[in-house]
Amino acid sequence: MNRYSRHIILPEIGQEGQDRLSKSKVLVVGAGGLGCPVLQYLAAGGIGKIGIIDFDTVSESNLQRQILFGASTLGINKAIAAKAKLEDLNNTILIKAYPEKLTHKNALAIFQDYDIIVDGTDNFSTRYLVNDASIITNKPLVYAGIYKFEGQVSVFNYKKGPSYRCLFPKQPENGSIPNCSEIGVLGVLPGIIGTLQANEVIKLILGIGEVLSGKVLYYNSLNHQINFIKVNRSEKEIKKVMDTKTFFETLDEKINCEMPIKVISIQDAINKKNVQWIDVRDQNINPEINHSEVLQIPLNDLEQNLNKIDLSKEHVFFCQAGIKSKKAASILQSHQIHTGSSLKNGADEVLQYFNNKNYDR
Amino acid sequence: MILSIKYFGLLAEVTGRSEEKIEFSGKSISDLKTILFQKYEVLKNKDFQIAQDNELTANETMVTATEIALLPPFAGG
Numbered sequence: 001m002n003r004y005s006r007h008i009i010l011p012e013i014g015q016e017g018q019d020r021l022s023k024s025k026v027l028v029v030g031a032g033g034l035g036c037p038v039l040q041y042l043a044a045g046g047i048g049k050i051g052i053i054d055f056d057t058v059s060e061s062n063l064q065r066q067i068l069f070g071a072s073t074l075g076i077n078k079a080i081a082a083k084a085k086l087e088d089l090n091n092t093i094l095i096k097a098y099p100e101k102l103t104h105k106n107a108l109a110i111f112q113d114y115d116i117i118v119d120g121t122d123n124f125s126t127r128y129l130v131n132d133a134s135i136i137t138n139k140p141l142v143y144a145g146i147y148k149f150e151g152q153v154s155v156f157n158y159k160k161g162p163s164y165r166c167l168f169p170k171q172p173e174n175g176s177i178p179n180c181s182e183i184g185v186l187g188v189l190p191g192i193i194g195t196l197q198a199n200e201v202i203k204l205i206l207g208i209g210e211v212l213s214g215k216v217l218y219y220n221s222l223n224h225q226i227n228f229i230k231v232n233r234s235e236k237e238i239k240k241v242m243d244t245k246t247f248f249e250t251l252d253e254k255i256n257c258e259m260p261i262k263v264i265s266i267q268d269a270i271n272k273k274n275v276q277w278i279d280v281r282d283q284n285i286n287p288e289i290n291h292s293e294v295l296q297i298p299l300n301d302l303e304q305n306l307n308k309i310d311l312s313k314e315h316v317f318f319c320q321a322g323i324k325s326k327k328a329a330s331i332l333q334s335h336q337i338h339t340g341s342s343l344k345n346g347a348d349e350v351l352q353y354f355n356n357k358n359y360d361r
Numbered sequence: 362m363i364l365s366i367k368y369f370g371l372l373a374e375v376t377g378r379s380e381e382k383i384e385f386s387g388k389s390i391s392d393l394k395t396i397l398f399q400k401y402e403v404l405k406n407k408d409f410q411i412a413q414d415n416e417l418t419a420n421e422t423m424v425t426a427t428e429i430a431l432l433p434p435f436a437g438g
Contacts (some may be wrong), residue, residue, distance in 0.1 A: 030438050032438050033438060034438045035438070087408075119438070120438045121438050122437055122438040123436055124434070124436055127436075139420070144438070145434060145435030145436065145437060145438065146435055146437040146438060147370040147371065147433075147436070147437055148370075149433040150370050150435070151435070152371065152434075152435055166412065167417065167434075168408070168410060168434045169406065172434060172436075176407075176408060177370075177371055177408065177433060177434060177435070177436045178371075178436065178437075179436040179437040179438075180437040180438070185437055190437075190438070216432075218369055218432070227415065227430065228415060229412045229415050229416065229417060229430065229432060230412075230415060230416040230417060231417045232417065262412040280382065
């Protein structure tokens, strides 16, 4: 095959390595400054299946660095525009566009279909989501972030290596560190850093060289200073993420899942001494529980009613099946209130408990 | 001992330097942070990790190396 002959004549790759590339499936999250060069080299190099997820559309200010786009794609969804451009570059591979936002709800199912995930996102909440979904689906994550003239690159979650949370356990507030659209970025910088990411992807697949795992590369384009910082895996951080596995899809974007939600049985709840019971089901749902010790706040109204939360007590949230209540406890957590737990089963058990306890309707 | 401190990204901007040497007589990384916070109050509300000798380190770790780096996360992509 002529297209890949410069790969194939390398003894380090050969036909076998090229076949391995063409059997690989790589998902690129974000088709922006980083995503574009990554995608370009992965498509050119003959990665068999490439997924592109991005909800955003191409705007003129993107063209200074997002090299897959041009005047003809202004206003078009980036995943779709990138797919069209890449299909021209290489029509022998499969390219799938996801013109949507990556969320807790869709992440695991999408990640499942790929071997390697590439992080080309531009905000912290999506970065942590990409990291967590990679941990749960056990996929290596080729990460990079950029700031003005500097970049950082690493491979996370590779052969029991560290994750992004082992490097930065605490998720910064979105907006606490400006992104490219807010503060500007040297156009060529994501080109350099994204190309380093593409290089890591190819090396991972071919099994050649030294994978950038267990360390972060910091690059400064102004003076070409490169620093490698060693990072160790934190089992504690990994476990926190794994503990969200069963209800990951229900975690909303804005909920920060730094700590796993405590899920307790009715017996655990009864054993607590100083408890505020909170029913987060919608109104008029059976069984109705009207009891002086039970506060009713439908989940959707919780954020507006945080003043009703008695901070001197522990809080047991319950709903019909233990899903809304988990969300409620994580909303509380996102407001730095860590005394909420979610009842495993739900309202029927609570009703039974209060009935037995002289239900005073 | 004399420590060489490197500031990356946003931290270089808010401190106005990318590298400096400081005299340090404390023990732990946490002591070092206290000194840096006194010197640059603006660092207090910034997110960053500290590496010594190019290895990420925790607050309670003793300062044993002279090469220190302050590493912020980068949001951009």
